[in-house]
Amino acid sequence: MRSKLLGYYRQFTTNRLLYITLKPYFLIACMVFFAYSAVLVTAVSFMGTSRITETQSGLLSQAAKIGGTITSDHISAAQKVFKRVNAGLEAMTEPYSFDRSYNTTELINEIKSEYGSIDGIYFFNFKDDVIYTGETPVYASSDFPDTELLSEVRGAASNILRSPHILKYENGRSIDEKHTLMSFYKYGDGGMAVFTDTDKLYEILNDGSGIPVKSLTILDNKNAVLFSTDNSVFGTDLSDNQAIKEITETGGSEGYIKHWGTIYCYSRASHDTLYISASSALPIIVSYGKQIALLLLFALLLTFLYFISGIRIGMSIFEPFRRLRGNVLDTLGIVPEHTAEPGTERDLRSILRGIKRHMTKYDAMQRTELEYTYIKRGDLICELLTGSAAAGSPQLEECGIELPYTNYTVVIARLDHTAAIKKPRLGTLLTHLSECGTSIFGKDGTLVYPTVFSGGCDTVFLLNHTGQSFSKRLIGLFSKTAKERCGVSVTTAFASGNDQIPELYRCAEYAARCRFTHGHGSLINYDDLLEDIHSDCEYPSRLEKAIVREMGLRNMTGAGKAIEEFFDTLRRMPYSYASAYANMLLSSVVSITGAGSVNGSLKNKLVENELSSPETLDEFKAAVTDICSRSIKTSAVSSKGKYEKLADDIREYIDERYTDPGLSVDMIASHVGRSANYSRTIFKRCKGISISDYIASKRFDEVCRLLRETDLSAAQICLRTGMSANSYFYTAFKKHTGYTLEQYRKHYSNKK
Numbered sequence: 001m002r003s004k005l006l007g008y009y010r011q012f013t014t015n016r017l018l019y020i021t022l023k024p025y026f027l028i029a030c031m032v033f034f035a036y037s038a039v040l041v042t043a044v045s046f047m048g049t050s051r052i053t054e055t056q057s058g059l060l061s062q063a064a065k066i067g068g069t070i071t072s073d074h075i076s077a078a079q080k081v082f083k084r085v086n087a088g089l090e091a092m093t094e095p096y097s098f099d100r101s102y103n104t105t106e107l108i109n110e111i112k113s114e115y116g117s118i119d120g121i122y123f124f125n126f127k128d129d130v131i132y133t134g135e136t137p138v139y140a141s142s143d144f145p146d147t148e149l150l151s152e153v154r155g156a157a158s159n160i161l162r163s164p165h166i167l168k169y170e171n172g173r174s175i176d177e178k179h180t181l182m183s184f185y186k187y188g189d190g191g192m193a194v195f196t197d198t199d200k201l202y203e204i205l206n207d208g209s210g211i212p213v214k215s216l217t218i219l220d221n222k223n224a225v226l227f228s229t230d231n232s233v234f235g236t237d238l239s240d241n242q243a244i245k246e247i248t249e250t251g252g253s254e255g256y257i258k259h260w261g262t263i264y265c266y267s268r269a270s271h272d273t274l275y276i277s278a279s280s281a282l283p284i285i286v287s288y289g290k291q292i293a294l295l296l297l298f299a300l301l302l303t304f305l306y307f308i309s310g311i312r313i314g315m316s317i318f319e320p321f322r323r324l325r326g327n328v329l330d331t332l333g334i335v336p337e338h339t340a341e342p343g344t345e346r347d348l349r350s351i352l353r354g355i356k357r358h359m360t361k362y363d364a365m366q367r368t369e370l371e372y373t374y375i376k377r378g379d380l381i382c383e384l385l386t387g388s389a390a391a392g393s394p395q396l397e398e399c400g401i402e403l404p405y406t407n408y409t410v411v412i413a414r415l416d417h418t419a420a421i422k423k424p425r426l427g428t429l430l431t432h433l434s435e436c437g438t439s440i441f442g443k444d445g446t447l448v449y450p451t452v453f454s455g456g457c458d459t460v461f462l463l464n465h466t467g468q469s470f471s472k473r474l475i476g477l478f479s480k481t482a483k484e485r486c487g488v489s490v491t492t493a494f495a496s497g498n499d500q501i502p503e504l505y506r507c508a509e510y511a512a513r514c515r516f517t518h519g520h521g522s523l524i525n526y527d528d529l530l531e532d533i534h535s536d537c538e539y540p541s542r543l544e545k546a547i548v549r550e551m552g553l554r555n556m557t558g559a560g561k562a563i564e565e566f567f568d569t570l571r572r573m574p575y576s577y578a579s580a581y582a583n584m585l586l587s588s589v590v591s592i593t594g595a596g597s598v599n600g601s602l603k604n605k606l607v608e609n610e611l612s613s614p615e616t617l618d619e620f621k622a623a624v625t626d627i628c629s630r631s632i633k634t635s636a637v638s639s640k641g642k643y644e645k646l647a648d649d650i651r652e653y654i655d656e657r658y659t660d661p662g663l664s665v666d667m668i669a670s671h672v673g674r675s676a677n678y679s680r681t682i683f684k685r686c687k688g689i690s691i692s693d694y695i696a697s698k699r700f701d702e703v704c705r706l707l708r709e710t711d712l713s714a715a716q717i718c719l720r721t722g723m724s725a726n727s728y729f730y731t732a733f734k735k736h737t738g739y740t741l742e743q744y745r746k747h748y749s750n751k752k
Contacts, residue, residue: 033298043291071162073115074183074194080111081192082185091123092190095666095676096130101138102724108134119180119197120167124153127189128666129677133169138692140680145175153184153191160184167195219274223248247276377401381451381462385410387502401449402464409463409470409496410508413437413482416489416520416615418457426457432486433459440478446470458512462501469496476523483521491515495526510738514575516582519616529574529738530747537577537704540569544585547628548592554632560625567621574738580689580697582620587688589624591644593631646672647686650679651694658698661722665691699723700736707745714741 081088087103094100108121112134123132131139131150144150146168152160165182168175179198184191223244243259247266250257254267267275377399383389389396391403413433415421421429434450437459442448447464463470479492493511495504511526518524543566550559566585570578614620649672657663668691669679683691699721706717718725734740739747 036298037295070117070181070196073117074162074196077111077115077118077121077194078183078185078192080114081107082187088123088192089187091130091132092125092187092192093127094125095128095664096125096138097664098661098722098724101132102726104132105134108132117196117200118194119200120195122149122193122195123190124150124193125190126154135170140677142677142681143690145170149182149193153193156184156186156191159186164198165195217276217278219244219276223274247274377449378451381449381460382453384462384501385451385460385505387500391501402447405447405464405466406498407465407468407496408498408501408504409461409465409494410501410504411437411441411461411463411475411478411492411494412508412512413459413461413478414491414493414512414515415457416491416515418615421457421488429486429488430457430459433482433490434461436482436485437461437478440474440481441470443474460505460508468498470494472523472525479521479523489521491518491520491522491524493524493526510575515616516575517571517573517578517617519618530743537573538701539581539584540566543569544588547585547589547624551589551592551628551632556629556632559628559632563621563624563628567617570617576736576738578617582614582617584688586620586624586627588686589627591686593627643682644686646674646679647683650683650691651687654691654695654698658695659702659720659722661724663695663722696732696736700733703733704737704744707741708748 087100087107090100091104104123111121112118121134125131126141129140131141131144133139139145141150149165149167152165161183163182163184165180166177167180167182168177170176180195181198183194185194243257243262243264246257246259247264252268254265256263256265258264263279265277265279380389380393380395380399380401384391384396396403415426415429418426430452434452438448438450438461441461441463445466449462449464451460451462452458453460475492475494479490482488482490491512493508493514495507495511497504507526511524511529514524514529515522543562546562547559547566550556550562567582570581573581614623650668653668653671654663657667665676665680669676672679674682680691683689683694687694689697702721703717703723706712706720710717712720714729715725718729723729730741737744
């Protein structure tokens, strides 16, 4: 027994010696780690700087060629327009016509295809207030989306070359932006603007290089900025710029300097033109990933040694001997050299606190990783729905997105009464809807991928399932559950099939817009909308006149019945017709009440409160009813003023001549004895729709009638309605009605 206890004590002493020995080795390892880190940082800095300057030198040479190419393309495009009389000169000097608009679009497309660096061309005719962009519609100054560009070119005293400009343009129903280089060439009262997308310039500059170029600046021999892809690098005033001063003092044809964590590479071209490219030193770290990974491995080794020495080997070695230590010493009669041996309860508690601290950091890291994966998955689903990513993309597999089946359903859950929802609560509601839909839809092997479009009020679900169609019962259950759990009303729209995912999303989005006619809390199937095409989509002008007549008689009961019948008629129409006609009626009623009995403050209140984006026909009806009621209570409705009469004359003239291909705003203005701008403004104010949109609406109404009642071809129908049978006609018809020509005629034939 005594020999066993002596053996235990010797082992205990040996383990304690092991702990004491490990401490200096740990300190030595730390010193080696810091020495290696210093060497690595120095090497990375030197080699990275060398690499980035070599890369930048080649890029600056390439940029000089590219800058010359862009300038040459802009000048050549201008020469092509100005050297002879063509559609471009006519667009800048002659009034608008349909043929002139078509020829101008053809000229723009021809120039863009001939010169690869040109992204867009605008023609400005300030005399006749017409702006051609190569897209539709043709703009007037009041409708042009980029007011800054309009102000700049209108006030230009001479030509503008290669000026950085953030171009604003219409993309569907929204206004998008993109960075461009703009050259403007004056011609009389108009001019021509040529654009190059700077994103294309970045792609050419960064092609094949390991370090992306974020900026390129060109200075003349007086240090004035000739061209810059990013004004934030130097700005326009270089008088006190320290980096420019240092480059000027350094001299030489090419080289680089370091200034506040940024590397500026410069190269002097002909005529002392100075090309400068600025890059952050941060990409150097990324380009030396192997060395950094080795550094991290070494840090992990030190962490391991830290745990061995930090916990004092107590949890695996000292703890058993701590329990036997008292018996060993008592039996042998030995007095220990140190009364506080390692491995005490206090030491163990300290160890546990250290472990908990590291576990807390690990849990936080896990949560951050989960949140990042969730956000990235949502972004990829958005790209799938909009067509920016393909179904077989490897990024989908990285985020765990699997699409093994050929059948898809896109479900859009759109929050109702969004004006009443506080913004801080909006994100929480959308998250709850995502969780609710995932739990309900994810049955029978269905794969569910929710996402939320940023800045919107929609939760979108991409469902991948085996059956050809998804259960409408489950979608209805989701709407009911969302209202019970979240306390909000949700309109649910969906589209199913084995088509391309972006096409299904567009169909579901169209169905969601039909909330306007179906009302809040509706369940809308896109396929059901295809069966609901009605032949009668004419504007119910008879009912509008009845509403106005009853308002004039101060008969709210009669006006209410006419309003009810008007909106019941709109409920049987497609969304695009119902929305346009509701806005026309609302604008007409506001115009009538504002011209007569309603005072200025009340009119402003009506415009501010009643016209604030109604979501459904019921809200439109409530707004119209409220306006009529207040108008009747306040005073008698005045007769139509001179503005309404002028707008009616314009509408009657269009109704008689809309099949004329040469019908234009100038022709209409000449007929009523007013200028084109004045006619546009008055008609838009009184009727709530522009002249060009009203002409297009009348023509497409006639196209629909001919499709229903005749077997004429598309070309023959275009001739009869004053339109051209080009790609714009087919695109505009689908945008106007929601269907192609073949779909419209086929469904009407089935109705018969």
